[in-house]
Amino acid sequence: MAVTGVEALNRTQASAEAEVGSIDGSIKECSAWIGVAAVYDDPWATPVTGCQVRIKVEGELVADGPRTKGLSAYGKEDGQPHDDVRAKLGIHHQNGVKSGSAVIALVPEGADDSKDIEQQIRSQLAAFEMSMRELLKPWIEEWSKHGWWSIQDAKRRGQMHGFEAWRKEEVGFWVSAGETAKEVWDGVTSGAVIEKAQALWGYAGELWDRRKQLMNLLKAFAEGSAKAIEKALESLVDLPGELGEVFNALVQHSVDWVENMIEVARETDVFKRATKTIMAIVMMMTPNFWVEGIGMVEGYLLPEVLVTIVLIIIGALCAAAGASALALRITGLLSKLRAAVGTAGTAARVLFTLFDKLDAVAKLIGKLSRALRRRRHEVISGETNKTNQIVRRSASPLDVNPPASRHSAKKVNQKTVAKDVNTVVEPRVDMNADVAAIKEGHAAVGRAPGGDVSYTVNGRTYGAHPNGTLYPIEGDGFHTLDRDSFKALGVYNKFGDTPRAAEIMKNMSGLRADQQQRALSVWKTYQ
Structure with missing residues (x-):
């Protein structure tokens, strides 16, 4: 996210013309040129890269198969600063064409297996929810039988401090769990606990203070909107330590994984379905489960769970986009997040199962994103001796209605x-x-x-x-x-x-x- 949409389009125009030269030079004497600058309409003006281009000028095919330029054309990949080449991404230009009107297309390639992959994801999500329900059955049954009285048993198992801080309300459990964990965190004075938290993130307390933004990111995936996801990510770039560095790289220095995310959000409801399944599972984690878990990690479990869920999905999109360095950084972070959750005893084992099953789904989402990128198709009318802009929607096509x-x-x-x-x-x-x-x-x-x-x-x-x-x-x-x-x-x-x-x-x-x-x-x- 280096520039705004208008800035990006202006810069790609200038960049393309710089490459082909002025039409008042030798090109004008010999022949014309034509340029294409493809970009999404998302807030980050993400360029459309690696997409095959087909151009006809006055009915004559002048380009069939060249691709819009991506980071790899400049020896870069997601996670690396690329402001110096950002304006050149998503561009293709063709010299030696005759002057005239043109039809310019981004064309799909290969077999379309996206629907099959999407169906696999739906089946896995259903199985995921059923298996987690079975795994959480002991806590669910205990809660159904004893309600808030089961907290005492969970308290003894989890060595919970500050039990009196819990709000005894079933409605709004996320809020009540959050406020309780905050009380627990405020009550922690053990130097060993604080040192462990600081070793992980710099300041676990700051991570807790940003739980609203973390929750908004999960909600953005539930909305299934690329615009909402990008906005939620922007609010996390200043997190402390390595987490903040990774979120900053995802926002400021990335193209390929963002394209994958946009295509999944634009073409499917997979993000919505996956997040709905995750939230259904989390709501099965009754208060006695969280007391046991939060008690054993002394107040900073919930934010780590939220971060882990989101990064598993984003990491899979990075890997599928070929952003290997960024995917490896996320993998390292996920290992640390698991370590943060790992002290929660039986609850940790349940959460690890959740993460593992989500990881399998996320890999399929990554595979789906690759298939969807191959399907991209746009057609515009254009002309020679200019850079013709193709703007691809980042949201699902509107169900448009006639004018009033x-x-x-x-x-x-x-x-x-x-x-x-x-x-x-x-x-x-x-x-x-x-x-x-x-x-x-x-x-x-x-x-x-x-x-x-x-x-x-x-x-x-x-x-x-x-x-x-x-x-x-x-x-x-x-x-x-x-x-x-x-x-x-x-x-x-x-x-x-x-x-x-x-x-x-x-x-x-x-x-x-x-x-x-x-x-x-x-x-x-x-x-």
């Missing part, structure tokens, strides 16, 4: 809500066909002036509100009217170009002759 009726020029009346800027559409435009084309993935994806996602199809550009409702921006059959012109159009729609309409508009405060004429010209397009 106020945008239909013929339906505007005197009561229709008028805004400072209003874009209306001629009746001849088949907006339903445009919407269908957008849903089928035939539109070029970009950014509207206000930052919304935009779709360009059939010579028209639409913006998309966050709820998926489209609105017209510009193109064939679109007309932009100011507030008074829009109101005047409502008058023409009811009364036509008649003396009565002229009389009404004469009495409309602030309506100028040019605004009235603008409304009339729109009205005449469908008479």
